[in-house]
Amino acid sequence: MSKMAAVMESGEDAFKQLFKFYKRRKPPPDFSDVIDFSGKVCTGKVDPIQLSPRAVSDAAASSVGLRPVRDWRAFGLQGFPGFIFISNPFQRGSQPFWIRQCLKTYPQKPNVCNLDMHMSPCDTKDIWERSVHSLSSPSAPRRHEKSLLERLRWVTLGYHYNWDTKLYSADNYTPFPADLQSLSQQITLGCGFSDFRPQAGILNYYRSDSSLGIHVDESELDHSRPLLSFCFGQSAVFLLGxxxxxxxxxxxxxxxxxxxxxxxxxxxxxHAVPRIVPSPPGLLTSELQNPPSPPNQQNQNTPTEKSSVLEPVSERDWTVCLGYIQSSRINVTVRQVLGAEQNFPHS
Ligand SMILES: O=C(O)CCC(=O)C(=O)O
Ligand SMILES: [Mn+2]
Incomplete structure (x- = not known):
């Protein structure tokens, strides 16, 4: 009997068992049952799936840093209808922009983050600038206090998720970032969903020892719409139950x-994230090359081209981002909260 089968035999629910199995440090678990979509997938549980290449023009995909849909490697899992895994559909060199947005732009007001819960708005106004110095000089004298960026755990966008009540509400809303909205729309169109509306986002920031407990995302009022999840930085073991x-x-x-x-x-x-794991050797260095910014990039689109949401990432910003993701993972989930004609119930 495999170690894993032995673990499954005891009484505790199967999800909890496996969560603990993968979270364990000593001895480290055997990862041989973990599906890796980045390589050859031949487990007998995985099916390549056909997306909708005609639903997204190559220019529209490229405008958010995605490859043409026909080149996306997409998979389904047997027994999980509606689950789609797209193995890195980003163009080489476009992830730095999204990582910079997650670390520098999205934590800014009016978005909400964990630091707002116990700090005044003026102290959380400039998380990035206040963290830059210590993060870009890792050899600086030992720091006693972690930078704000290192203390960042979550950011909410759009309809801000309330972690206590587990509710969204009409009066706790700020505009959803247009660039992430556009990225989410190209992904959903490519997957065959015609009218997805990104209305809420949750960013989770993981250190190498972080995990995310077993849960279902059911706070959205319309469950007929897809939920999207984007990963950047270090890798993770994800459990889908x-x-x-x-x-x-x-x-x-x-x-x-x-x-x-x-x-x-x-x-x-x-689902849950029991463990953060180092990204495979070479994967980050090959994917995360920040291309030098061409001069006047903003004006380079011809009238027929869709204008890009991607902006060049300065060398200074990228140095900070690289330092951060050396040991961290960022996950972004994007959700539609309300159906087409739906409103929040009156309280
Ligand atoms: O980090 C992940 O991959 C999962 C995040 C998640 O499940 C959530 O934010 O609800
Ligand atoms: Mn979730």
Missing amino acids: GKQRQDPPTAMFMHSGDVMVMSGQSRLLY
Whole structure:
């Protein structure tokens, strides 16, 4: 009997068992059952899937840093209808922009972050600038206090998720970032969803010892719409379970640039992140080359081209981002909260 099968034999629910199995430090777990979509997938559980290449023009894909849809490597998992895993559909050199947005732009007001819960707005006004010095000089004298960026755990966008009540509300809303909205729309169009509306986002920032507990995302009022998940930086083991806590989950790696879509019957499945793992050797260095910015990039689009949301990332910003993701992972989930004609109930 494999170690994993032995673990599954005891009484505790199967998800909890496997979560603990992958979270364990000593001895480290055997990762051989974890599906890795970045390599050859031949586990018998995975099916390549055809997306909708005609739904997104190459220019529209490129405007948000994505390859043409026909080149996306997309997979489904047997037994999980509606689950789509797209193995890094980003163009080489476009992830630095998204990583910079996650670290420098999205934590800014009016978005909300964990530091706002116990700090005054003026202290959390400039998380990036106040962290830059210590992060860009790792050999600086030992720091006693962690920078604000290192203390960042989550950011919410659009309809701000309330972690206590587990609710969204009409009066806790700020405009959803237009660039992330556009990225989300190209992904959903490519996957065959015609009218996805990104209305809420949650960014999670993981250190190498972080995990995310077993949960279902059910606070959105319309569960018929897909939920998107983007990963940047270090890799993770992601567990996808069933509709019941007892259902044994499937483990897969998520690497930088990977995108997951939970839709249809897979929209409300239990899932968790038991462990952050180092990204495979060479993967970050090959994917995350920050291309030098051409002069006047803003004006380079011809009238027929879709104008790019990507902006060049300065060398200074990229140095800070690289330092951060050396040991961290960023995950962005994008959700539609309300159906087409739906409103929040009156309280
Ligand atoms: O970090 C991840 O991959 C999962 C995040 C997640 O499940 C969530 O934010 O609800
Ligand atoms: Mn979730």
